Amino acid sequence: MSAATVRSLVVVGASLAGLRAVEAARKAGFAGRITLIGDEPHLPYDRPPLSKQLLAPGGPTDPVTFRSRAELVAELGVELLLDAPATGLDPDSRVVHAGGEDVAYDALVVATGAAARGLPGTEGLAGVHVLRTLDDARAVRRALDEGARTVVVGAGFIGSEVASAARERGLPITIVEALPSPLVRSVGADLGTALSLLHARNGTALHCGQTVAAVEGTGRVEGVRLADGTVIDADLVVVGIGAVPRTDWLAGSGLPVDDGVVCDEFLRAGAPGIYAAGDVARWHNALFDRSMRVEHWSAAAEQGARAARNAVSPAEVQSYVTVPYFWSDWYGSRIQFAGVATNAGHEIVSGDPAGDHFVALYREGDRLTGVLTLNGQRHVMKYRRLIAQRARFDEAIAFARTSVLRRSATTTS
Amino acid sequence: MRIVLDRAKCTGIGICEALAPTVFEVDDHGELVVLSAEVPEDAQNEVTEAVEGCPTMALRLQP
Known part of the structure; x- marks a missing residue:
């Protein structure tokens, strides 16, 4: 067990995945040293509002930050190294180079995100x-x-x-x-x-x-x-033509990179003690049995936490499995998507694609793989659950019919 | 423990419903409905996760 003893955790990337990583490590009872490294001068802040509330006329211009500096430093005992872009990784000597400093680690979570193209x-x-x-x-x-x-x-x-x-x-x-x-x-x-x-x-x-x-x-x-x-x-x-995972700083480290840091289902990145999370991570999602890299809020949050728990307790690693989920707000309408979109066909089970509301289900073979909703907030998570349960497409269609029936019964009574 | 919802912060993204479907449900208008204000005995973990996982920090627990 002594070989697996982790005394220091370094998290590179101080956005959502990195923040959730340090929080989860402490919650898991990790009492060692934690260093959070970020390239921006700001404390971790929430990105979805940047293209929503922060652009709204009369909206806020300050970011939504998750935790104050005092909370991070005093309560969570995190050493902050901000405004310090990571420039290199040496997995043999277990050192990260960032902002001109060498930071040693026993366990490392790479959460450097993606850069807009x-x-x-x-x-x-x-x-x-x-x-x-x-x-x-x-x-x-x-x-x-x-x-x-x-x-x-x-x-x-x-x-x-x-x-x-x-x-x-x-x-x-x-x-x-x-x-x-x-x-x-x-x-x-x-x-x-x-x-x-x-x-x-x-x-x-x-x-x-x-x-x-x-x-x-x-x-x-x-x-x-x-x-x-x-x-x-x-x-x-x-x-707005997409983003590329920020792996340039890993050049020469020997860490496998292929449109993201390549991880197994446990978010392990192919060198001792190294894990990846968030937009930068390409991992094997067992639920869909495929390699994925997603740039979604909820995946970043969950992967950050999972990667850190695995990193500080390597003897008890758990896989990260998810139904990817994202949302977007256009002109006061909400778009939500869960799962994976396929070209194998979809079916509209509520509303009309030319109107203000619809729910579309995607299939792959006889399995339900995705759901897209426009102003269908009541629907999306129910189908997301069915996707997580590996429901068949016909089961989902049957569910859609009964829930439509149930709804018309309640609205007419 | 009671669940306290800040409606001004909630935007109905539904992460809580995904984590604790027996306690949270987003309705047709995108408004969150808390199905049980008191945290059910058998859903403590999910509710805690939902509260901590809220992207807009609209949920908290009150003893």
Whole structure:
């Protein structure tokens, strides 16, 4: 047992997964030294509000922080090393290099997240932003408050939330998407198109199958030129074309990396004492029997906690199994998705994809694998549970029928 | 223990319902319904997880 004794835990990445990791280690009774390393100067803060409440007209400009510095340092006994980007890892001597310091560990949780992909050639051009950090969100908010004409590159969830914030102010906004339909990877082509109807209904122009040829302007953005020659005037360009896991600092460490740190089902990253969690982790999700990397709030929170518990008690590791879940808010409507989207077919079990409410179920073979809802808050978690129970698709359809019946019975009585 | 819900903070994301479905349910309007204000004997762990797992910190437990 002595070989497995962990006296120091180092967590690299001070966002949700990293925070949950240090909390879970203490909750598990770990009394050793804990160091939390982050590259931003800020205490851990919540990212979903950055593209929602923080962009709303009159909304807050301060982040939602989970714990004060005093709570982290005094109550949880965490040593904070902020504004200290990790630059290297030596798994043989068990040392992390960060912010010019060498930090030794017995157990390590890698939670460095993902970085928003930028638009090549726009570096240094004022008014062009990605939306990942608090500083990004504040810059976008300022531009919207000043009445910016906005172009969003990429019709994903972040870009769509920016569009909502712009329309809430009555500002002109155009979304440019390179693929023929939006959100194909997240929800499939048909339902991606269904969701994108919200843009048209709310006055956002959406150009699909169009690429950006150039972002024009000298020093500051003035417009966006599309591949077909169209130029859209813009004071603000928000680039929402996905994120890449932040593994560059692991180069040379020998840690297996393949679109994320490659982990087993226990979030173990392939070198003694090393685990990964959150957007940076690619792990084997036994429920779907496949390797996954998800950039979702709930997965980051849960993986952070699981990775840390496994890291401080390596003799009692437990696997991390989940039905991935995310949500997004567009123009006052809530979109929720749980599971995995497949191209093997889906069925609408409530509402209408062209309307303000629908519930769609996805299948893979005869198994229920996913659920997408638009304003279907009552439905989503019930199907998520069925997915977790490996329910058959026909069982889910039967459940949908009985719950519709039950509902009409209560509304008519 | 009683469950205290701060409606001003709750946005109906449903993490609590996922963790403790016998105690929390989001309704058609996206409002959270606490099905049992008193934490049931057999759901202590799930409710604690739900309270701690709330993304908007809208839940707490009161002795």
